[in-house]
Amino acid sequence: MSGQSLLVPGELSPVRSVPGNIRRPEYVGKPAPTPYTGPEVQSAETIEAMRIAGRIAAQAMEAAAKLIAPGVTTDELDRVAHEYMCDHGAYPSTLGYRGFPKSLCSSVNEVICHGIPDSTVLRDGDIVNLDVTAYIGGVHGDNNATYLCGDVDEESRLLVERTREALNRAVKAVKPGRQINVIGRVIESYAKRFGYGVVRDFTGHGINSSFHSGLIIPHYDSPHATTVIEPGMTFTIEPMLTLGTHEYDMWADGWTVVTKDRKRTAQFEHTLVVTDTGAEILTLP
DSSP states (O other): OOOOOOOOOOOOOOOOOOOTTSOOOTTTTSSSOOOOOSOSBOOHHHHHHHHHHHHHHHHHHHHHHTTOSTTOBHHHHHHHHHHHHHHTTOEETTTTGGGOOSSSEEEETTEEEOOOOSSOBOOTTOEEEEEEEEEETTEEEEEEEEEEOSSOOHHHHHHHHHHHHHHHHHHHHOOTTSBTHHHHHHHHHHHHTTTOEEOOSSOEEBOSSSSSOSOEEOSSOOTTOOOBOOTTBEEEEOOEEESSOSOEEEOTTSOOEEETTOOOEEEOBEEEEEOSSSEEESOOO
16 A cells, blocks of 8 residues: 555635525534434435436536646645536535535545545545535535545555445445345445455435435444335435544544544445436436
8 A cells, every 4th residue: 555644634725605696505504404304205306406416516526526636735626616516506515514614525545534625735646535515406416436646556546446336336236125234235245355444433324405314324234224215215325445444533623534544445425316126326427
């Protein structure tokens, strides 16, 4: 694995503004969102709105990812995604969510998730996850992917490739009538083939008009995830695989989650709607 030095927090730029005509999620300006009490199965109208939100989120992530190169700051990636979403009438869902200060999460190397974009400069050989969620039409679309920066070592490249494959396999496992834990079972069994850790404390989630509805999607085979999958359910699958332990530490910022052994980690995510026969991905560019 790359022998690069570990990450340290950088400097934050000022909070980016969102045009006043763009609808805000209800949690903006509040310490926490109002708990969701609605159904996990969504109406056709909500699902159609989520297709729009998901497409914008995917395109914003794609636009930011085009800039990934040695010498680019994570704050610059945030700027591009922020401007893309605003230009398309969407609010960046992470901005102001429980006080999060930026419009995407940028998680580099040993950062499992929720890294805050700042003055950190990407280096040759880094891997960087971008997590982008767009809010438009009263609903959210959430996706993430891990990208290679420059010349990445083989161990890290394979981790990224296999984490993407874990997500693909999990999506194919979604069928009405199965329990939610089939998702984690498929991910964990695949990851174990390579000796990877599977992060347990951060999960996929229900998503709709609420960023996180309360439905939990574990990425390991949890005996408690017995909710039966139904057509019309909308949720994310977002496996986080590690080269070492699944255990983690959190930075003092209260957001940035890093592997306890500081080994590298990768993640991929899609928002899905369950169909009569499987799942449709809503976060395709």
